[in-house]
Amino acid sequence: MFAINEGIEDRAKAQVCVAPTTPLFISSSLYLTRPGAIGELDDFRFADMEHKVTNFWQPITAETRALANYVISGYLSPADRVDNIVNTFYESFMAGNINIGVHLRLQEGHVQEMNFFKQKIPKLQNILQIVHRVTNDAITANTGKEIRVFLASDTDEAIDVFKAEFGDNRVLNIHAVRGQDMSDRLHHKDSSRLLGEQVLTDVLLLAKCDFLVHDESSVAALAYYYNTDIRSYFVSGDPSDHRRLNAQPRFEADDLFRHAVARVTSNILVPPGWRESSLLIGLTTKWHVLWGFLNSDLPTEDVMCYYKNVKWSKCYEEFQRSEFAKNSDLRALMDV
CATH class of the missing domain: 3.40.50.11350 (Rossmann fold)
Structure with a gap:
């Protein structure tokens, strides 16, 4: 859409940078919907x-x-x-x-x-x-x-x-x-x-x-x-x-938003066994950045912004504290 307030992004108090669009960063289901489905919001x-086409x-x-x-x-x-x-x-x-x-x-x-x-x-x-x-x-x-x-x-x-x-x-x-x-x-x-x-x-x-x-x-x-x-x-x-x-959502909107941000900023995608190892997390995020440089058409500053998100984000901890995370069925659905 072109009907925007030009320059409004410069007045934002905080920024969240999503991952470069390379195969390494593609997730089949970032939001609460069907596992295996593709596409952004x-x-x-x-x-x-689901039963009408292959993908x-x-x-x-x-x-x-x-x-x-x-x-x-x-x-x-x-x-x-x-x-x-x-x-x-x-x-x-x-x-x-x-x-x-x-x-x-x-x-x-x-x-x-x-x-x-x-x-x-x-x-x-x-x-x-x-x-x-x-x-x-x-x-x-x-x-x-x-x-x-x-x-x-x-x-x-x-x-x-x-x-x-x-x-x-x-x-x-x-x-x-x-x-x-x-x-x-x-x-x-x-x-x-x-x-x-x-x-x-x-x-x-x-x-x-x-x-x-x-x-x-x-x-x-x-x-x-x-x-x-x-x-x-x-x-x-x-x-x-x-x-x-025409159904009603099962969860509060702010909890859904917390979950989506946690997924997009990617801390939640780090395998559970790696979370205790800062060395492995550091190596993983650096590899993500390197992959982004080699395979993404994003500007350098966007790739670096994403790296900082992954390295410093508190979203995973916030998600774990949320009511949304306490439902085991949904945890399995979202592969966390």
Whole structure:
């Protein structure tokens, strides 16, 4: 996303540097999810593909949602100009209503992305049917309140279809670049920044909705992370996906965050028998740094920062003291 507060990282009171991206540092499961799954937090999928493909990406769980929300709410904030646009739009068109957020991507680039993950984009008619069902349920449960459908889409044609189906006054959308014009502008720096701000605006307005109708997309995932109360209607999901996505986390968010930091800073990955030997730990971390120099495209200062994290971090001790670590099943799951 380009809609950032430039220079904010220079005002941070503390830094955590993650490992160089080399095979030595790759962990199959940094967060609380399925063992053997791959991918970072932004690669997580709404679908649980464990039995559908050979190498599956990690499924989003209630715990990863709580963790992402903890980081977003505590450490990230949109630029003031974006925040003002979002708040003005919400107060003008959405406040006081029951809002159904819909995220819909139909362009070829998204089709190719889904093919890469061995997934298919649902038909537009299937999405319309679900929005109709959610709308009818919302009307029944909220007598007297107006229903609004906030649509974030990459094509003008989809917006036209929704307005014809649900009415011009009920369907909301921001003014944004879409379709081929959007694809053409992605290659220009200034336009890319504008597109980033528009995407972030869509994300923040989707997150203000009561319901979220969506398929696989990082935009939908970010909206889902932003608002832990929003109910997911994952169009391609099965009943088990729906139960998982709308479940409550089993652990407090700050404990999940402590665990994730401990994993990323890598003290927790040192074999138990080595922890008593400062010499072996020192040799191991130095080898990590050397490997990082030889095999990573990270700048030298980033590799050295990671080395200092591993050498001096207290995260492992913090993790061991946490309630999260006391559950033997989870210790086995996370291989600690």
